[in-house]
Amino acid sequence: MCTDCGCGDPDVVPVEVQHRILSDNDAQARHNRAHFEQAGVLAINLMGSPGAGKTALLEATARAAAGRLRLGAVSGDLATDRDAVRLNAAGVPSAAITTGSACHLDARLVHKALHDLPWRSHDVFFIENVGNLVCPAVYDLGQAANVVALSVTEGEDKPIKYPVMFRTADLVLLTKVDLLPHLDFDEGALEDGLARVMPRPNLLRVSARTGEGIDAWLAWLDARRQPVQLGRHFHLHGNLVRP
Numbered sequence: 001m002c003t004d005c006g007c008g009d010p011d012v013v014p015v016e017v018q019h020r021i022l023s024d025n026d027a028q029a030r031h032n033r034a035h036f037e038q039a040g041v042l043a044i045n046l047m048g049s050p051g052a053g054k055t056a057l058l059e060a061t062a063r064a065a066a067g068r069l070r071l072g073a074v075s076g077d078l079a080t081d082r083d084a085v086r087l088n089a090a091g092v093p094s095a096a097i098t099t100g101s102a103c104h105l106d107a108r109l110v111h112k113a114l115h116d117l118p119w120r121s122h123d124v125f126f127i128e129n130v131g132n133l134v135c136p137a138v139y140d141l142g143q144a145a146n147v148v149a150l151s152v153t154e155g156e157d158k159p160i161k162y163p164v165m166f167r168t169a170d171l172v173l174l175t176k177v178d179l180l181p182h183l184d185f186d187e188g189a190l191e192d193g194l195a196r197v198m199p200r201p202n203l204l205r206v207s208a209r210t211g212e213g214i215d216a217w218l219a220w221l222d223a224r225r226q227p228v229q230l231g232r233h234f235h236l237h238g239n240l241v242r243p
Contacts, residue, residue: 025139028107032114032142039120042221042228043127045141047165048149049158050131053175055083056208057149057217058126059090064214066091069221072122074113076105076130083128092126093117104135107142124221133162145170145224152176156186159193166197171204171220178207 036043048054055075062071073094075083081096088094095113097105110127119125127143129136137146148169150158153176159166166172172194174187194201204220206213 022138025107028111029140029142032107032111033144034142035114036125036142036144037228040229041119041122042124042145042225043141043143044124044221044224045127045129045136045143045146046149047129047133047136047146047169048131048175049133049151049154052131052149052151052154053208054128054131054149055086057173057175057206058087058092058128060206060208060211060214061217062087062090062092064211065218069123069218070121071124071126072117072119073126073128074105074110074117075128076109078102078130087128093122099130103130103132104139105129105141106139110141123225133158133165137165137168144228147171147173149173149175150190152179152183152185156190157193159190159197163197166194167199169198169202170200171202172198173213173217174203174205176207176209177205177212178210 033043046054046058058071058073065071071092073084073087073092074097075081075087075094076097076099077083078099078101081098084094084096095116097109097113099105099109105127127141129141146169148165148171150172152174159172174190180187191201191203194203204213204216206217208214
């Protein structure tokens with residue numbers, strides 16, 4: 001449990017304090033979002049459990065998108081910069097955000113990290129959240145879309161066990177599908193669970209190891225980029241802006 005916000009537990013942090021924390025975070029998130037939109041950068045909040053394959057997915061994305069998309073990232077972890085090191089080695093300019101005891105990223109932490117990255121030069125900027133299926137879903141970071149990585153090794157019941165996370169998702173990536181022949185994983189039950197909790201169920205099956213589904217994932221990113229790219233040319237009032 002996060003010692004900063006209590007993660008919804010009024011016995012840890014009073015409700016009025018939680019409301020102030022979220023209000024302050026939402027204000028910073030709006031600031032972040034305005035920056036991303038004005039620069040025409042698609043910001044993706046990538047969430048999932050520890051070991052769901054978030055970093056491996058981004059490494060595979062970088063390999064497949066080489067020469068097509070300019071990618072950048074921040075990577076949240078409690079104590080190390082290992083994921084950011086991996087992403088930099090894969091050609092994705094990245095910075096680590098170490099949170100200590102906090103089980104999620106917040107908009108302030110993301111904003112601070114942006115100062116150390118050439119994020120305006122990217123087409124897609126990934127915010128790789130702390131591994132957790134609870135708290136990250138509550139905090140707006142200024143992203144354009146939420147993506148949840150769910151590995152086949154976690155089981156098909158996660159959407160109904162952690163509905164808040166999947167309710168806020170724009171896309172669920174079922175990762176490590178190359179392991180399906182070795183597991184008792186009920187894809188029908190997963191799809192049923194997503195239909196129960198996601199307003200618009202959207203599932204892609206991917207494997208970072210074999211590359212399965214990565215082209216479909218890139219196509220999804222391209223589709224999300226199209227309206228965002230208009231932000232490079234137009235203000236909210238429709239006035240032309242020079243890139």
